[in-house]
Amino acid sequence: MNNLKELFPILDQSFNGLPVVYLDSAATTQKPTSVIEALNKYYREINANPHRGAYTLSVMATDSFEQGREKVKDFINAKSSKEVIFTKGTTEALNLIAYSYGNFNLNKDDEIVIGITEHHSNLIPWQQIAKAKGCKLNYFYLSPDYEYTQEEIDKKITSKTKLVAIGHASNVLGTLNPVEYIIHKAHAVGAKVVVDAAQSIAHRKVDVQKLDADFLVFSGHKMFAPMGIGVLYGKQELLEEMPPFLYGGDMVEYVYEQETTFDELPHKFEGGTQNVEGVIGLSEAIDFINSIGIDNIMKHEHEIISYAYDKLNELGFVKIYTTSNKDLLGSVISFTIDGIHPHDLATILDSKGVCVRAGNHCAQPLMRYLNINSTCRLSVSVYNNKEDIDALVSALEYARRLFGYGSK
């Protein structure tokens, strides 16, 4: 794949004379020129409140917004655009499912199962619902190679399981979770499955019909679109039965003094003024991904992440927290270096122009399970290349020297 950095203006900058080596796309991706220009065009030519005006600008804003929904529908292969609900992001989408579906379908002594690797936004909503409804919250735990085995999944999904919420790929370990197997097992006992695709949507084909996911969620900003826009996919028959989550303008049919009837899907779940700019950016981001081809993206990133895995291993002083099975490796690797706190390490890497994340990555239960406080995390996207990994490796060697370890 050609070097795509030039399509991302922010990567053309330098700080202290050093080029930006951006290895934090799991937190948020950078934005290609096409997306930035689409936002600019929106405010110059189209901006108006959608769904509300009879005048041309408002109709144009409505059309752009609804075309964006069609684009998302095709991108994830949903059956109908009624199954595509726009949210602020993954977090809001997961809360919507927990409070609307969970509150009305889960009962005392039902079991909810989630992974120990879940991001807090796919953990706390289930914890809260479990407490409110008297459900039991169970966890899939990891094998020594940081994977969920079939044995573990078979053990945790029981006849009492009513809901399973699982990340498609871990934002800390980078491992791809066996979501197909989990969905198959959950459906066999009549449980519904929520897939958090925040860390897979920009990296591999996500086909909701093929997966047979009941719900699937993701954020635009992790797939080249702006912040503040996300998607909740849900099977139509489930969404039809669920009550609204946010009440207010635009999501109603008739409002009386004491009663209200609600609009049809998808608008029933989209209360208040919507993020048209975000949807336009998301739509453009999907065009960007399609122009490269999601399979090409996956292949390219796999090459880079495998290279990173090998290079970190070769250093000999880096502890890696991810699977050794490269087929199950997504676009993220967490690591630590003995004797250097991850925050110090990230700051030293920054002094060499290398941007990585340090901390608990919104996964405190996982950190406790692994008996650590934090890690450094590198993550890759379309614009990264092997030189970026080489820059990281040489910055890691520099950090070791700075702390007086070894001669490397």
Ligand SMILES: Cc1ncc(COP(=O)(O)O)c(C=O)c1O
């Ligand atoms: C796996 C996963 N789930 C959920 C989220 C939350 O996404 P957002 O902050 O965009 O709502 C993230 C963000 O890092 C994530 O990586």
